[in-house]
Amino acid sequence: MTVLFVPKERAPGERRVAATPDAVRRLAGDVEVVLEAGAGQQAGTSDDDYVEAGAKIHDGPAPPDGTDVVVRVAPPTLDEVGRLPEGVTLLSLIAPHRNQDSVRALAQRRVTTVAMELVPRISRAQAMDALSSQASIAGYRAVIVAAHEAAKLFPLFMTAAGTIRPANVVVLGAGVAGLQAVATARRLGAVVYVSDIREAAREEVASLGGKFIEVPDAEDLTGEGGYAKEAGDDFLARQRAVLTEHLSSAHAVITTAQIPGRKAPELITAAMVEAMQPGSVVIDLAAADGGNCALTDAGGVVEHQGVRIIPGQHLPSDMAPEASALYARNIAAFLGLLLDDHGALHLDLDDEVVAGALLTHDGEVTHPPTATLLGGDA
Known part of the structure; x- marks a missing residue:
């Protein structure tokens, strides 16, 4: 035996x-x-x-x-x-x-x-x-952490004292973790915007109630095994311009973009963080591979001009x-x-x-x- x-x-x-x-x-x-x-x-x-x-x-x-x-x-x-x-x-x-x-x-x-x-x-x-099983948990947990840490209620609140609009959540990457984050944020009542460089992600995002972020002149960058291919500098520049506009009104951002065997792509620059509202949060699930945010520190939380950047590599272990x-x-x-x-x-x-x-x-x-x-x- x-x-x-x-x-x-x-x-x-x-x-x-x-x-x-x-x-x-x-x-x-x-x-x-x-x-x-x-x-x-x-x-x-x-x-x-x-x-x-x-x-x-x-x-x-x-x-x-x-x-x-x-x-x-x-x-x-x-x-x-x-x-x-x-x-x-x-x-x-x-x-x-x-x-x-x-x-x-x-x-x-x-x-x-x-x-x-x-x-x-x-x-x-x-x-x-195993990547998918653990990513699904990470995507769920990322939204729960974001809802706890952000200075904004996620759902629409209608009270005698007035109405509070729902939170805006931006998810970068619509793989297993990203789609679970979309589903969880929607369950909590947030309005969810999603960016992905794979054309196949569009329908999956829509099926969960998310809104797909369009990048001008985008090409389908679906790679081997359904993973995203590495994007060129020109595409990344156009993507960042569009994302900056969405991030400026976001209360929580969940980043999940990773390339197998490579450093994670930098999708959020320091300047993009500075365009975000004080009290908003970034949960970076790619922190172990360098992070999707330029300010991510895998060793702990970073606060920059009122925005908290939280590394998320240990989120599955939290559950x-x-x-x-x-x-x-x-x-x-x-x-x-x-x-x-x-x-x-x-x-x-x-x-x-x-x-x-x-x-x-x-x-x-x-x-x-x-x-x-x-x-x-x-």
Whole structure:
């Protein structure tokens, strides 16, 4: 039987866990699950809950002898890579473009690494799409934080003392996080304007009650896998001019634009922030990759001329129980591709989902863009 180990997450601000008692039950019969003591505590799950589900508890962060698979949430540090047994299989979010030293170390230890953010966005892999499951939570939570922090009521208020107009919310990027933000802001009664460089986003935005922001002479910049392609300087200049007008009347802005494996595009300059109203807020979900706002600081809140810019990379962790439940299901679904009928590990490199998510294997970096980034060939 395959032995799977779940370490406690130690990254600052990370409260999620890669396996829940429900996931342990789903894997029963094929996988023996071992968790580091206290691994689920910050997500609201006790060691007793895991034991009741059929898991074992292990003291210390090093995987026990005989471990075949390690699953985690946050990218491993060099120290954490050093604790992995050579040849083990790792399933985790990695952010390889930001953690190049860890990727090199994983290859050197001959770890077979499945990077959960590299799971192809195809229909067969939807249950394994960790980026989407966590982005949906981030989009929801971003609006809740914005509603709490902004100096404006979101819904229309009609009272005997007079009427208060609803808040204006601007969402940049209509991917999974952006569309969830649109839906949540609309539920709270806000008027929502959305900017995206993909033509397909227009109908999705309209279906949720959002208003699409038009950019003059825009071209469709839909890229591979439905992601947005990187826009040119001319388009960005025209987009910023249009956005500045919308931002000047916005009470909350949610930014979600990201390019896989690249620095996040800068969509909001300092001058655009200065055009916003005092008391308004920017929630930047792309903060970990440099941010969509020029003033974003991933380390904390920035206040600039009365506007608060709040980094949002930890928002899924703020809802750790729900975020962990979805992520654990993503992990369990992917494990289904790695186990044969007898519960033994079997890496099928002909499977497009497995091959697409594979980052390191047999001592090599197997993901071509990451290999190129590291100065080699996959």
